[in-house]
Amino acid sequence: MFQIILPSISGNTYKLLPLPKLMSDLRPNSEIADGIHWIKGMSNSYIVETHDELILIDTGFNKKAKRIMEYIKTELEDRKVSSIFLTHHHTDHVNGAYHLHSIFHPNMFIHELDAPYVTNEKRRPLPNNIVLKPMFLILNPFMKGKAVHALQYVQDKETIGQIQAHFLPGHTPGSLGFLTGKVMFSGDTAVTNKHGDPSLPPKLFTHDMNMTIKSFKKLASMKFDMMLPGHGNPILHDASLRFQDAIQKIER
Numbered sequence: 001m002f003q004i005i006l007p008s009i010s011g012n013t014y015k016l017l018p019l020p021k022l023m024s025d026l027r028p029n030s031e032i033a034d035g036i037h038w039i040k041g042m043s044n045s046y047i048v049e050t051h052d053e054l055i056l057i058d059t060g061f062n063k064k065a066k067r068i069m070e071y072i073k074t075e076l077e078d079r080k081v082s083s084i085f086l087t088h089h090h091t092d093h094v095n096g097a098y099h100l101h102s103i104f105h106p107n108m109f110i111h112e113l114d115a116p117y118v119t120n121e122k123r124r125p126l127p128n129n130i131v132l133k134p135m136f137l138i139l140n141p142f143m144k145g146k147a148v149h150a151l152q153y154v155q156d157k158e159t160i161g162q163i164q165a166h167f168l169p170g171h172t173p174g175s176l177g178f179l180t181g182k183v184m185f186s187g188d189t190a191v192t193n194k195h196g197d198p199s200l201p202p203k204l205f206t207h208d209m210n211m212t213i214k215s216f217k218k219l220a221s222m223k224f225d226m227m228l229p230g231h232g233n234p235i236l237h238d239a240s241l242r243f244q245d246a247i248q249k250i251e252r
């Protein structure tokens with residue numbers, strides 16, 4: 001298989017596989033494509049294998065961070081997580097960051113606009129709903145997680161090792177997508193619906209829907225084969241094509 005050897009963040013080399021070989025069936029908590037593992041919870045996390053290290057996309061809640069640890073122990077020879085890329089500040093995506101950071105001390109990347117919610121300098125906005133607003137007012141202090149300060153900011157089009165960040169503001173002010181080869185980790189800017197097609201995230205938990213639609217269209221204009229979303233099942237092939245249908249629906 002065609003492989004590119006590039007230096008990794010820690011200076012070691014790794015193999016980047018531009019077109020991962022698909023595994024036969026799509027099961028959560030397993031290797032879904034060559035070197036890419038899907039860990040499901042309230043949100044999705046993904047582990048990308050490099051030559052001797054692991055990259056994690058989103059940590060999930062603290063409880064899932066512990067499941068990620070177990071998965072690495074049993075399935076990935078207890079290898080080290082060298083970097084964690086956070087798609088956005090929502091607690092179901094970053095709550096486990098403190099725990100994983102205390103174990104692996106990885107480089108941890110996020111967009112500057114979302115960082116203050118992870119360092120707990122800013123409070124997460126409450127959903128604009130008569131039932132959920134008071135509920136989240138009570139739950140938020142328990143859900144926010146311990147502050148993580150060791151964050152590095154990553155900007156639009158910045159490449160770190162084999163990951164290229166794409167700024168996709170809207171769902172949160174600093175939402176990011178991460179592209180590696182033909183694989184897009186779309187966070188919550190594009191999730192998948194019950195039919196497995198790309199769709200917009202729920203308005204209730206979205207900072208700015210018009211901005212999210214612009215970012216969704218930006219994703220649709222890019223070329224990638226696999227889309228690994230923050231929620232819903234991953235799309236393993238022809239993801240860009242399936243975006244075109246989704247865009248038509250939005251514009252209808």
Ligand SMILES: [Zn+2]
Pocket residue numbers: 088090171188205
């Ligand atoms: Zn979110």
Ligand SMILES: [Zn+2]
Pocket residue numbers: 043090092093188230231
């Ligand atoms: Zn989410």
